Amino acid sequence: MPATLKDVARRSGFSVTTVSRALNGHSDVNIETRKKIEQAARELNYFPNRMAQQLVTRKTNAIGLYSLDRETFQNQFIALMISGMMDEATTHDFNLLLFATQRLMTAEEMVIQCKQRGLGGAVISGLRTDEAFIAELPAVEFPIVLVDVPVEGPRATYVSVNNVLGARSAVEHLASLGHTAIGMINGHDAAWVSQERLQGYKEGLLQHGLQIKDSYIYTGDFSKESGRRGAEHLLAANPELTAIFAASDLMAVGALEQLQAMGLEVPGHISVVGFDDQDFANHVSPPLTTIRQDMYVFGRLAARELIAMIEDTAYTPHHVDLPCTLVPRGSSGPVEKQGGVD
Amino acid sequence: MPATLKDVARRSGFSVTTVSRALNGHSDVNIETRKKIEQAARELNYFPNRMAQQLVTRKTNAIGLYSLDRETFQNQFIALMISGMMDEATTHDFNLLLFATQRLMTAEEMVIQCKQRGLGGAVISGLRTDEAFIAELPAVEFPIVLVDVPVEGPRATYVSVNNVLGARSAVEHLASLGHTAIGMINGHDAAWVSQERLQGYKEGLLQHGLQIKDSYIYTGDFSKESGRRGAEHLLAANPELTAIFAASDLMAVGALEQLQAMGLEVPGHISVVGFDDQDFANHVSPPLTTIRQDMYVFGRLAARELIAMIEDTAYTPHHVDLPCTLVPRGSSGPVEKQGGVD
DNA sequence: TCCCGAACCCGAAACGTTTCGGATTGGGGG
DNA sequence: CCCCCAATCCGAAACGTTTCGGGTTCGGGA
Numbered sequence: 001m002p003a004t005l006k007d008v009a010r011r012s013g014f015s016v017t018t019v020s021r022a023l024n025g026h027s028d029v030n031i032e033t034r035k036k037i038e039q040a041a042r043e044l045n046y047f048p049n050r051m052a053q054q055l056v057t058r059k060t061n062a063i064g065l066y067s068l069d070r071e072t073f074q075n076q077f078i079a080l081m082i083s084g085m086m087d088e089a090t091t092h093d094f095n096l097l098l099f100a101t102q103r104l105m106t107a108e109e110m111v112i113q114c115k116q117r118g119l120g121g122a123v124i125s126g127l128r129t130d131e132a133f134i135a136e137l138p139a140v141e142f143p144i145v146l147v148d149v150p151v152e153g154p155r156a157t158y159v160s161v162n163n164v165l166g167a168r169s170a171v172e173h174l175a176s177l178g179h180t181a182i183g184m185i186n187g188h189d190a191a192w193v194s195q196e197r198l199q200g201y202k203e204g205l206l207q208h209g210l211q212i213k214d215s216y217i218y219t220g221d222f223s224k225e226s227g228r229r230g231a232e233h234l235l236a237a238n239p240e241l242t243a244i245f246a247a248s249d250l251m252a253v254g255a256l257e258q259l260q261a262m263g264l265e266v267p268g269h270i271s272v273v274g275f276d277d278q279d280f281a282n283h284v285s286p287p288l289t290t291i292r293q294d295m296y297v298f299g300r301l302a303a304r305e306l307i308a309m310i311e312d313t314a315y316t317p318h319h320v321d322l323p324c325t326l327v328p329r330g331s332s333g334p335v336e337k338q339g340g341v342d
Numbered sequence: 343m344p345a346t347l348k349d350v351a352r353r354s355g356f357s358v359t360t361v362s363r364a365l366n367g368h369s370d371v372n373i374e375t376r377k378k379i380e381q382a383a384r385e386l387n388y389f390p391n392r393m394a395q396q397l398v399t400r401k402t403n404a405i406g407l408y409s410l411d412r413e414t415f416q417n418q419f420i421a422l423m424i425s426g427m428m429d430e431a432t433t434h435d436f437n438l439l440l441f442a443t444q445r446l447m448t449a450e451e452m453v454i455q456c457k458q459r460g461l462g463g464a465v466i467s468g469l470r471t472d473e474a475f476i477a478e479l480p481a482v483e484f485p486i487v488l489v490d491v492p493v494e495g496p497r498a499t500y501v502s503v504n505n506v507l508g509a510r511s512a513v514e515h516l517a518s519l520g521h522t523a524i525g526m527i528n529g530h531d532a533a534w535v536s537q538e539r540l541q542g543y544k545e546g547l548l549q550h551g552l553q554i555k556d557s558y559i560y561t562g563d564f565s566k567e568s569g570r571r572g573a574e575h576l577l578a579a580n581p582e583l584t585a586i587f588a589a590s591d592l593m594a595v596g597a598l599e600q601l602q603a604m605g606l607e608v609p610g611h612i613s614v615v616g617f618d619d620q621d622f623a624n625h626v627s628p629p630l631t632t633i634r635q636d637m638y639v640f641g642r643l644a645a646r647e648l649i650a651m652i653e654d655t656a657y658t659p660h661h662v663d664l665p666c667t668l669v670p671r672g673s674s675g676p677v678e679k680q681g682g683v684d
Numbered sequence: 685t686c687c688c689g690a691a692c693c694c695g696a697a698a699c700g701t702t703t704c705g706g707a708t709t710g711g712g713g714g
Numbered sequence: 715c716c717c718c719c720a721a722t723c724c725g726a727a728a729c730g731t732t733t734c735g736g737g738t739t740c741g742g743g744a
Contacts, residue, residue: 002457004700015724020702030722045450047458052700055393055729062439070425075621079421083412086442095459096440097404100428108387115344116389117437224625253625260627279417280622283566283595285602346730357694362732370692394730397699 003044012040023048060120062095063306068104069126076279077295078125081147084299085123092307094120107136114142120310123147123302128190143309145302145317149192155309157317159302163196164203166291166324170245170273171204173289173326178335179243179271180210185230185255187222187247194219197247197275216241220251227254235262242270242335249274249281252288256331267333277327286330293324345386354382365390402462404437405648410446411468418621419637420467423489426641427465434649436462449478456484462652465489465644470532485651487644487659491534497651499659501644505538506545508633508666512587512615513546515631515668520677521585521613522552527572527597529564529589536561539589539617558583562593569596577604584612584677591616591623594630598673609675619669628672635666 008023009016014037022029022037029037040046054060065085067078082098089096097119104110104124114122121143127134129149137144138153146158174182184201187194202212215237220226227246231254235241244259246252252274256266264270266286274281277292301320308315350365351358356379364371364379371379382388396402407427409420424438431438439461446452446466456464463485469476471491479486480495488500516524526543529536544554557579562568569588573596577583586601588594594616598608606612608628616623619634643662650657 002454005702006700016701017703017724017726018722021723024702028722033722045454047454049397049700050458051393051397051460052729053702055391055397055700055731056702058729067428076418076421079418079424082421082424082440083442086409086440090442098424098428098438098440100425100432112344112387112389116392118393257627280625283622284625285599285627347732348730358731359694359696359733360692363693366732372692375692391730394699395732397701397730398732400699 002049003041003046004049005046007044008037008041008046011044012037054118060118060310061093062097062117062119063089063303063310064097064099064114064117064119064122066099066101066104066110066122066124067126068101068124069128070100070102077276080295081125081299081302084296084301085303086299088300088303088307092303092311094303094307096303104131104133107133107140111140111142121145121306123306124149129192129195130190143306143317145306147298147302150319152317152319155317157305157309157319159298159305159319160193160196160321161293161298161324162321163193163324164200165321166275166293167197167200167245167247168204168207169324169326170275170291171201172207173328174243174245174271174273174332175204175208175210177243177271177332180335181216181238181240182210182243182245183216183218183234183238183241185218185220185227185234185244185246185251187220187251189219191222194247201245213238220247222248222250224250224254224257227251227256228258229254231255231258232262235259235264243273243332244270245273245275247275249276249278249288249290252290252331253280253284256284256288266331268336271332273332281327282329284331289329289332290327291324292327294322298322344391345383345388346391347388349386350379350383350388353386354379396460402460402652403435404439404459404461405431405645405652406439406441406456406459406461406464408441408443408446408452408464408466409468410443410466411470412442419618422637423467423641423644426638426643427645428641430642430645430649434645434653436645436649438645446473446475449475449482453482453484463487463648465648466491471534471537472532485648485659487648489640489644492661494659494661497659499647499651499661501640501647501661502535502538502663503635503640503666504663505535505666506542507663508617508635509539509542509587509589510546510549511666511668512617512633513543514549515670516585516587516613516615516674517546517550517552519585519613519675522677523558523580523582524552524585524587525558525560525576525580525583527560527562527569527576527586527588527593529562529593531561533564536589543587555580562589564590564592566592566596566599569593569598570600571596573597573600574604577601577606585615585674586612587615587617589617591618591620591630591632594632594673595622595626598626598630608673610678613674615674623669624671626673631671631674632669633666634669636664640664 005016009019019037022034123145125147127149137151137156144156148160205212218230218234220230274288274290277290281288281290347358351361361379364376465487467489469491479493479498486498490502547554560572560576562572616630616632619632623630623632
């Protein structure tokens with residue numbers, strides 16, 4: 001139905017070859033000829049057929065996003081990241097395809113599937129650090145960008161915010177408010193970010209001359225419920241705590257609710273800091289002090305690295321630590337003497 | 343690099359034609375032959391090249407999602423919808439492409455772009471009812487599904503929840519709790535859902551013999567800030583109000599905050615009901631009573647209709663009203679005598 | 685013995701591009 | 715007048731499939 005090169009050739013009176021060369025801006029075509037051809041193309045509403053193009057030039061102009069974890073897919077997070085990826089893809093005239101898989105098979109199988117679908121590379125999100133799959137990745141000859149999993153190879157890299165720094169600045173924030181007994185509710189171990197945030201927490205404490213106590217650390221699973229349990233547990237074991245840093249906003253909100261249910265005032269009796277800055281962080285009461293990661297630029301960066309690898313086979317991928325910043329809101333405040341709060 | 347049909351032919355000793363027919367399950371190939379060919383294909387790790395396939399069979403196996411409004415893209419909403427679309431696409435072996443555009447040009451132009459990219463149809467979200475674009479849509483010969491914009495044609499339909507019913511059940515809920523002075527904070531007029539929800543609100547009132555007062559209706563723009571202003575405005579003009587129905591959770595939360603800032607207790611003095619059931623609805627305090635729309639099945643349905651249109655040229659698209667259900671939570675309660683609340 | 689159909693297989697064309705390797709002009713220098 | 719080069723243009727092959735229109739073989743009925 002749509003017009004083809006042949007149609008344009010017929011209408012303009014030149015050969016298919018010349019039309020192709022004219023429309024692609026090659027030099028060996030007369031300026032007059034080019035104009036006529038462009039005119040004809042416009043009249044016929046001609047657009048090149050991408051399938052045919054890709055078939056002959058073995059270049060692909062599409063990237064894919066594999067989302068393995070449907071839980072995290074449902075938060076606003078991934079939407080922002082997709083948003084960034086879309087914009088970056090658009091500026092490079094790339095398409096963005098989305099895939100949902102529960103598990104990734106072998107790396108080779110995945111690469112074949114990608115190639116078959118015409119992808120030049122893929123971003124993978126939601127991978128757990130305990131997947132065997134990860135080990136195969138660095139060797140793979142197919143451009144891959146991971147989200148929050150540290151893998152690097154000639155055709156593979158990853159994007160992440162600097163979780164260590166982020167967690168550290170959360171602790172610093174609390175310490176600078178006078179807190180000395182700061183607990184942490186962490187995410188599950190299978191997430192790389194958990195390890196990083198824990199490390200940041202520890203570094204923050206050390207930096208302020210505070211001691212690291214195992215009993216101050218509770219391992220949850222990023223869920224609200226685990227945040228609730230974490231707060232309960234931490235306070236039962238350490239009634240002296242005046243601050244809690246949670247490795248996700250969802251856990252922080254769980255903690256918030258639990259603390260308030262226990263009759264504690266936030267931030268009067270105890271301060272809470274989250275991580276992520278999801279939209280609800282600003283809607284809870286008190287609004288959550290948290291570490292903000294900009295998922296939009298995150299997505300843009302992931303797509304940018306991927307496309308660079310695809311377009312330039314010699315490109316050496318590059319890991320960039322995105323900054324994340326503290327957003328002070330109502331849930332954190334200076335230490336006060338017990339009970340003395342309005 | 344990947345194996346082609348020719349490779350499989352060479353290895354198995356049959357012709358390209360036979361290999362193709364064998365792999366595609368045609369009947370006129372010997373069972374032994376088929377087995378050998380399948381074996382060879384497996385050994386070579388053969389996967390058909392989608393580009394070539396699509397080039398010759400003019401069938402496409404991809405659908406697209408155009409997102410026009412980046413604001414709404416950023417909520418958890420669209421992520422759930424995409425999630426549903428992905429699953430539906432996957433079960434039909436379709437790809438899902440994402441596009442971001444600020445504005446859609448003419449319908450014809452859009453169709454050409456879609457075809458050029460190999461799409462068989464598109465879902466369009468974030469369209470405003472005042473776009474001229476909409477008028478062209480029913481006539482278009484390309485499968486299209488709209489989100490929350492009522493357009494129907496031989497190759498076009500739309501998905502939506504039953505906003506009238508949803509709004510009505512919100513009002514019924516409040517009325518059954520004894521409320522008789524119920525205000526509404528609506529979204530902006532350019533959204534079709536605003537009109538529908540307003541109508542549902544009115545129907546709900548009438549059904550319970552309550553009067554419709556213009557001063558009880560405030561038109562916002564779906565933002566939290568407009569919810570805040572709406573609450574302030576409504577109560578200033580109508581101090582007798584004991585309940586507010588907001589046409590989005592975000593506005594409901596804005597209203598909630600404003601009411602609390604004004605010293606009113608929710609639900610003690612005044613009840614609030616939202617619409618959407620975004621994730622933060624459950625995290626605010628009190629948790630928001632709201633009308634839940636299941637965006638996952640929403641997405642699935644959109645994709646299902648679209649794919650049906652693509653695969654069966656004779657298929658007459660179908661608009662289905664998805665149900666939406668009231669989720670009673672803490673922000674709504676029975677009317678009480680003024681001031682008598684703990 | 686001959687013919688016919690079933691079962692199985694294959695060659696070649698087609699889809700819409702890009703690109704390699706020329707072919708055709710016209711003009712200038714020797 | 716001949717040669718060569720620059721400027722333009724074009725034919726045909728190739729990319730990896732599917733499918734149309736056959737072709738061959740074999741067995742059985744007439």
